[in-house]
Amino acid sequence: MNRTVPVAEQAAALRARIEDANHRYHVLDDPDISDAEYDRLMRELEAIEAAHPELASADSPTRRVGAAPSREFAEVTHAVPMLSLANAFSDEEVEDFVRKVGERLGLSEPLFSVEPKFDGLAISLRYERGVFVQGATRGDGERGEDVSANLRTIRAIPLRLRGSDWPQLLEVRGEVYMPRAGFAAWNAKALASAGKIKTLANPRNGAAGSLRQLDPRITAQRPLAFYAYALGAAEGGDLPTSHAATLQRLRQWGFPVSSLVDRAQGARGCLEYFARIGAQRDTLPFDIDGVVYKLDDLAAQRELGFVGRTPRWAIAHKFPAQEQQTRVEAIDVQIGRTGAATPTARLAPVSVGGVTVTNATLHNADQVARLDVRVGDTVIVRRAGDVIPEVVRVVPELRPAQARPWQMPEACPICGSAIVREDGEVVARCSGELTCAAQRAQALLHFASRRAMDIDGLGERYVEDLAEFGYLRSVADLYRLTLDDLLEMKRRADERDGTTPETVKAGKVASKWAENLIAAIDHSRRTTLARLLYALGIGHVGEGTAKALALRFGSIERIRHLPWPLLKLVPDVGDEVAHAIDSFFSQAGNQRVIDDLLASGVEISDEHAPSSKLRASLELSNVLAALGVPGLSEKRAHMLAAAFPQIQALLGAQHAQLVAAGLSDDAAGHFISWLGRAGHVALLRRCIQSLHELREALVDAGEEGASLPLEGQTVVLTGSLVSLTRDEAKARLEALGAKVAGSVSKKTSFVVAGSEAGSKLDKAQELGVEVWDEARLLAFIRSADLRT
Numbered sequence: 001m002n003r004t005v006p007v008a009e010q011a012a013a014l015r016a017r018i019e020d021a022n023h024r025y026h027v028l029d030d031p032d033i034s035d036a037e038y039d040r041l042m043r044e045l046e047a048i049e050a051a052h053p054e055l056a057s058a059d060s061p062t063r064r065v066g067a068a069p070s071r072e073f074a075e076v077t078h079a080v081p082m083l084s085l086a087n088a089f090s091d092e093e094v095e096d097f098v099r100k101v102g103e104r105l106g107l108s109e110p111l112f113s114v115e116p117k118f119d120g121l122a123i124s125l126r127y128e129r130g131v132f133v134q135g136a137t138r139g140d141g142e143r144g145e146d147v148s149a150n151l152r153t154i155r156a157i158p159l160r161l162r163g164s165d166w167p168q169l170l171e172v173r174g175e176v177y178m179p180r181a182g183f184a185a186w187n188a189k190a191l192a193s194a195g196k197i198k199t200l201a202n203p204r205n206g207a208a209g210s211l212r213q214l215d216p217r218i219t220a221q222r223p224l225a226f227y228a229y230a231l232g233a234a235e236g237g238d239l240p241t242s243h244a245a246t247l248q249r250l251r252q253w254g255f256p257v258s259s260l261v262d263r264a265q266g267a268r269g270c271l272e273y274f275a276r277i278g279a280q281r282d283t284l285p286f287d288i289d290g291v292v293y294k295l296d297d298l299a300a301q302r303e304l305g306f307v308g309r310t311p312r313w314a315i316a317h318k319f320p321a322q323e324q325q326t327r328v329e330a331i332d333v334q335i336g337r338t339g340a341a342t343p344t345a346r347l348a349p350v351s352v353g354g355v356t357v358t359n360a361t362l363h364n365a366d367q368v369a370r371l372d373v374r375v376g377d378t379v380i381v382r383r384a385g386d387v388i389p390e391v392v393r394v395v396p397e398l399r400p401a402q403a404r405p406w407q408m409p410e411a412c413p414i415c416g417s418a419i420v421r422e423d424g425e426v427v428a429r430c431s432g433e434l435t436c437a438a439q440r441a442q443a444l445l446h447f448a449s450r451r452a453m454d455i456d457g458l459g460e461r462y463v464e465d466l467a468e469f470g471y472l473r474s475v476a477d478l479y480r481l482t483l484d485d486l487l488e489m490k491r492r493a494d495e496r497d498g499t500t501p502e503t504v505k506a507g508k509v510a511s512k513w514a515e516n517l518i519a520a521i522d523h524s525r526r527t528t529l530a531r532l533l534y535a536l537g538i539g540h541v542g543e544g545t546a547k548a549l550a551l552r553f554g555s556i557e558r559i560r561h562l563p564w565p566l567l568k569l570v571p572d573v574g575d576e577v578a579h580a581i582d583s584f585f586s587q588a589g590n591q592r593v594i595d596d597l598l599a600s601g602v603e604i605s606d607e608h609a610p611s612s613k614l615r616a617s618l619e620l621s622n623v624l625a626a627l628g629v630p631g632l633s634e635k636r637a638h639m640l641a642a643a644f645p646q647i648q649a650l651l652g653a654q655h656a657q658l659v660a661a662g663l664s665d666d667a668a669g670h671f672i673s674w675l676g677r678a679g680h681v682a683l684l685r686r687c688i689q690s691l692h693e694l695r696e697a698l699v700d701a702g703e704e705g706a707s708l709p710l711e712g713q714t715v716v717l718t719g720s721l722v723s724l725t726r727d728e729a730k731a732r733l734e735a736l737g738a739k740v741a742g743s744v745s746k747k748t749s750f751v752v753a754g755s756e757a758g759s760k761l762d763k764a765q766e767l768g769v770e771v772w773d774e775a776r777l778l779a780f781i782r783s784a785d786l787r788t
């Protein structure tokens with residue numbers, strides 16, 4: 001006995017601490033301990049309760065993790081019925097409601113407590129002497145189902161009330177909901193589970209389905225939350241006299257009450273609130289489907305009473321539905337910059353949430369198959385905020401008999417090139433690349449963007465106009481544009497828009513614009529290899545990959561002819577990237593564009609011999625290992641290359657010879673069947689050829705190859721330079737092999753300090769790191785340019 005007293009106290013203290021942490025985390029949104037600390041406290045409490053079963057209590061947080069499943073839910077009769085609300089869909093209906101309330105009470109501008117209408121599931125929570133004893137669904141309003149075990153798993157619901165001024169018997173009413181983030185995370189997990197976990201249709205279904213689980217351990221895994229918004233039965237205690245004060249009291253007892261609740265006077269105040277919440281709706285972390293106006297004075301509420309099952313003193317003002325039903329008239333394919341072919345449903349126009357919707361995305365072919373959307377189908381479309389409307393599901397009963405399953409077309413609707421879907425890819429793409437008009441406009445914008453060719457003033461509108469009037473077929477055409485072309489284009493665009501400017505001033509503005517654009521285009525001609533590679537818009541090739549390629553191979557001529565296994569010699573270039581680059585350069589149209597660019601004066605300022613970094617990897621063994629033949633590890637590839645220094649012998653090798661060279665039986669089989677597949681022998685020959693060429697280029701450049709002057713050095717830029725922008729300086733340094741970092745450390749090779757250099761310069765001096773001024777940087781760049 002002596003020992004159980006302190007243990008009981010210990011358990012009580014742990015329970016209080018854990019529930020306090022729950023409250024801070026789930027209600028106040030202000031956690032004060034780490035997850036690890038929380039878990040530690042829980043384990044401690046579990047251990048005590050396991051050792052002392054007599055200490056187990058109904059309000060213990062250990063009971064939240066999920067009790068044993070039950071066969072069915074018991075029926076619960078609500079002490080005070082759970083009613084529903086009448087709906088208003090227009091300003092007039094709200095004005096009507098407020099007028100009637102005012103007339104009945106003899107008030108002109110009654111005061112309302114105003115709240116979001118949460119889109120979840122109504123529940124009632126019963127507390128006896130401050131402890132949670134039972135929770136139930138609404139059911140038919142009189143009787144619901146006992147889902148106590150499931151509700152216990154929701155950490156936002158207090159198991160014990162805080163403070164002490166609560167009624168001995170208390171029923172709290174509110175909404176269980178699934179936050180949008182939790183819903184999205186759940187569905188992401190479900191999609192990744194390959195059918196093991198079912199996706200949820202929307203957060204409301206998610207909340208309702210979770211509470212209906214007979215196994216509370218399942219509910220415990222669902223991301224559920226709760227908001228309190230009213231009281232049911234309450235006996236043995238004083239209560240506030242207004243609804244707003246009741247909500248405040250609920251907060252003090254430990255319940256989450258939305259911070260969006262407010263008070264509003266008369267119809268005008270209510271409608272203002274409706275507009276305010278409506279404007280925030282899309283950015284809220286949970287779904288709402290309207291707002292609720294409740295007469296604030298509880299005595300006045302009692303005076304008004306009910307009609308049937310709905311109170312006269314409250315009304316729900318609903319937002320227009322976000323989902324609507326309409327018919328699919330066609331399924332088209334849209335082509336993006338990277339050629340991604342997105343199936344899009346063309347719909348009979350329908351108003352969804354106040355906006356007319358005529359298109360909805362179907363994302364990809366898998367999604368079309370999953371939904372089984374067919375032309376002629378009646379579908380439910382949803383629009384949420386600014387996001388593209390999407391098809392939620394098909395209404396199968398309304399499908400016309402002749403509707404056939406949809407298939408991705410084989411040819412691009414814009415350019416006729418094949419639409420291909422690589423193995424394992426979700427997205428199908430038009431293979432036309434820069435020859436496809438739809439991809440071209442997007443590609444042009446990317447080409448001209450700041451981090452690519454950096455053509456100032458070539459925005460979306462001009463690109464589209466230039467493309468529309470046939471001045472830009474490919475990015476190379478940019479460099480052939482004349483002043484007259486631009487003025488002519490502008491004149492035609494003005495004519496088309498009916499805005500023909502006649503004045504002398506307008507003419508001057510137009511010619512100034514054209515001159516500036518020509519100058520900007522001209523300026524962009526001299527560029528770096530990395531910028532040009534990035535500007536081409538090759539799939540998966542971002543700035544980083546473009547720089548790495550430029551650094552290793554040094555010239556566009558080399559890069560544009562490399563087979564994919566050699567591209568993989570660059571660190572961080574994996575299969576996917578290497579294939580994307582190879583397939584880009586395999587298109588004759590793309591090669592033509594590069595020829596055109598170079599012919600029209602695009603000049604790469606920093607081409608150089610292959611870098612010495614490449615030297616070590618220019619071995620047959622590395623190429624063999626890059627092929628991805630199962631079982632052909634780096635080590636085995638090495639053995640194979642040593643045994644077959646001549647490619648001819650390797651191509652003709654027998655199974656037994658391969659095994660003798662050190663391959664496993666399986667690997668030898670895989671290698672032979674790899675060679676047997678179409679194009680593979682030719683590919684391997686190309687690889688060997690490129691390998692030789694790169695080696696020769698290295699030898700020509702002197703044994704070491706182009707070891708870039710700043711290779712292996714880390715440089716930090718600070719302050720402002722006069723003759724270069726920060727980006728330009730960074731690009732020049734990187735072209736010389738340096739890594740440009742954001743902060744100074746002992747590893748920094750040197751700091752380039754412009755004027756008004758601040759803390760980075762101080763840090764450099766403190767650490768004794770070398771500091772260069774702008775003049776020294778420029779001199780260095782110039783001398784390096786002479787060398788390469």
Ligand code: IVH
Pocket residue numbers: 083084085086115116117118119120121122138175229230292311314316
């Ligand atoms: S008060 C007598 N307040 O709307 C009034 N209900 O039709 C009792 N709801 O099933 C309800 N948010 O699930 C109230 N702030 C809110 C609400 C709300 C959502 C739901 C509740 C109920 C339905 C009423």
